[in-house]
Amino acid sequence: MSAGLSGGGLHVLGPVDQIPVGEGRAYGVAGEQIAVFRLRDGSLRAVSALCPHKGGPIADGTIDRNVVMCPLHQHAFDLETGCSTTGAGPLRSYPVFADGSQNVVVRLP
């Protein structure tokens, strides 16, 4: 699903429609696991897919406009910055957007 580029740069992950509104899906991108969320306002957010607390699958979390809550122990993380609002370690956050043909594009450092 990744563009096959190794390391940093832009990666095209396929159609935005793969992600239901308000939910997240996990992608393997250049060896990294990334959870991409499609907010109810249509915008996208991307953070690392593994909860630093106990390894929970972040893409299965519940979101609102600001945070994602890990399904295992309800730790919450800011979707913009990845910082935990509940005292856990941070997730990494990645720039992400939809391109002209409505594909998810994520930028790795």
Add this chain to the structure above:
Amino acid sequence: MTALASRGRSTPADTRRRLVVIGNGMAGARAVEEILARGGAVQHRITMFGDEPYGNYNRIMLSHVLSGEEDAGGIFLNSLDWYRENGITLHAGVRVEKIDRFAKLVFSDDGRATPYDVLIIATGSRSSMPAVEGLYTPGGRLLQGVFAFRTIDDTQGMVSYAQQDHHRRAVVIGGGLLGLEAARGLQSHGVGVDVVHSGGHLMNAQMGPDGGAVLRRSVEALGIRVHTSSRTTAILGGDKVRGVQLRDQPNIECDLVVVAAGIRPNVEVAVTSGLPVERAIVVDDHMRVPDEDEIYAVGECVQHRGEVYGLVAPLWEQAAVLADHVTGADPSSVYLGSRTATKLKVAGVDVASMGLQAPERDTDEHLVFSEPSRGVFKSIVIRDSKIVGATLLGDSRKVAYLTQAFDRGLPLPEERVSLLFDLGGPGEEAGVAELGGDAQVCNCNGVSKRAITDTVRGGCTTLSGVMDVTRAGKGCGSCKLLVRQVVEWAADGTVDEDPAAEYYVPGVPLEKAALMSAIRDRGLRSVSAVFAALAPAGAEDAKSKMGLASLLKMMWAGEYIDERDARFVNDRVHANIQRDGTFSVVPQMKGGVTSPEQLRRIADVADKYNIPMVKLTGGQRIDLLGVPKEDLPKVWADLGMPSGYAYGKSFRTVKTCVGQEFCRFGTGDSTKLGIEIESRFQGIESPAKLKLAVSGCPRNCAESLVKDVGVVAVDGGRWEIYIGGAAGAHIRKGDLLATVDDPGTVTLLAGRFMQYYREHANWLERTYSFVPRVGIEHLRAVIVDDAEGIAAGLDEAMQRSVDSYTDPWAERNDPFTPGQFRTSLPLEVLPRVPIR
């Protein structure tokens, strides 16, 4: 031994002064806390005597223990560790009988003589027992069924007595604060209550007749009968309470009498020891007993400038002055008496009272507003542009400001009406802004305005966060409003959204009933529509989604608009997420009954998908654990069975025994009934999970007495229905709802109860909390006797939910959302659940 002893003797002697405290209640412990806070442990070796065999607890919270809102263990102020950590010797359950003030010794009933250099008397007070015939047995004990309302033991005795089924009616003697609290608390145990009050109106120590009349209306609306100007002349019974006799009025039959007719200072030790006692132990402005350099007294056992106080706030002020002198921290410190303000929820009604009840001089201004139908009454007495008294009932919005204005003599607005209502006069914030940093906001835990503002400025900007850090508002809770205002003021309007406890979900500021009626009035059928219409700034809130989704599904059944992002992952993929991110699958096995064919199929699936663990659940089902999300549809398809509901906040399983089919003792067909109930209610959403059971005889092999709904077949073809049982984090035997003649009625009443629970319980509130909170009597009235005429509506609403049921596992062939069953697991190896 000798060596040890001589070595012991050679250590330097403890030269600290011996401080002995008689009394381990709120005053004694508070005085010691204040002394410790002033470095008093360096100067003093502290010994405390307590009459009760416990650490010290918050007596104000006893009404919460009575009502069941609080566990007795939850009201302790200082644990035994606190005594240990501070090097305090505590003699709990030991009563001091005499003080020898010349030899400086106290004698206690364990035969001990304890020397002191400094002595603090904090013996408090006890319930005042009226001179009433029949109150005591010939042996001098209180008649069985008569209780004072003063100690943990009193309270627990009352609870266990009230919970016995044949004790249905109680009379509370005394219609003051304590009496009304007792009445309300007893109601929560399903006991009918009469309050007998000798005064002309309720709470006559705190308010005038007009306020008392409004309060009476509110109290009577709760179902409490009130008899004012009534004197109890005798307790009827002989072996145990059977009623009370009133002067000039008919007798009242009852099983339980609570005496809450005032308090009397405990002064026996002081009297016996020759200390000056009038109404209570006399003290000067330093809290010292006159002519005694080293004896202090504090709290309810004290008379200062002719006043005896029965409230907590004066006690805090006295303890601080006492500590200033005992430690020498501030020899100029004086106590000049307290202005008393009461601010409480009395029997569910907000009551605040301070200073004068009514004008005394011709020049006093008197503002009165009365709206009895809403239970609102406000009266303010103003002298020389200062508030000298106020009574507020049923509306606490202006309480914080008025209390501060009263305490501190703040200047008042020209437009007096703004004291009663928010009309753009000085807002509550103005009152908070003018408070000094030292002003104590929380009296139970002694938290100052400065402590709160420092915490907020340190970055903690939610009310609950500040409460957690400072413990403000965590005592009796009456100051919560003021704590909130101080937090808001200190945060300068940037208080983070706070999950207020009374909201159904944190993101929508409405209680359940208000939320449901707003949803219904506006026809909101999806979670996003609820956020848009009812949440602050229309903002969605992750923590609120699951609760709202459940509520909407319950309310709209088939007309609910299902937005999958509002569901928890379990409800999105119809399986239970496990610690390693895999899921568990539980095939439906109604009533715990299976077949060889089903077992064979399950075994084949377990082989085919390398299921790491096959386990029997506590609810008699087979659990296939460790299934990756992407395998779920295939596993379901190969099983070819419907969903067995091992996930989600919903009706789950009905556990059964074999009953009359095979069992020698079975009196009813429990298996058949269990299957019927499970078939009917499968998958029904509820505020928390529901686990049921049906037992075929009173041996209860299906453990029906500890289920949310449990059914027991009893001899004669009848069935008992129990509700509110639990055997998990809490253990509770269910309450008997009804005994009925046929299985059809069991199913009907169980469904009606579940629907009532669905409509009235808080989110995540299990039935073991809900049933005692609402009261079994009330539930029985509504569900069995249809006292409110809503039974048909409940049955109909439940039927709608039953009719709209679809098997969620049908989504295996037709995913509801793209990638519904795509893995969210990272590729890295996760912490694995051990496989056996």
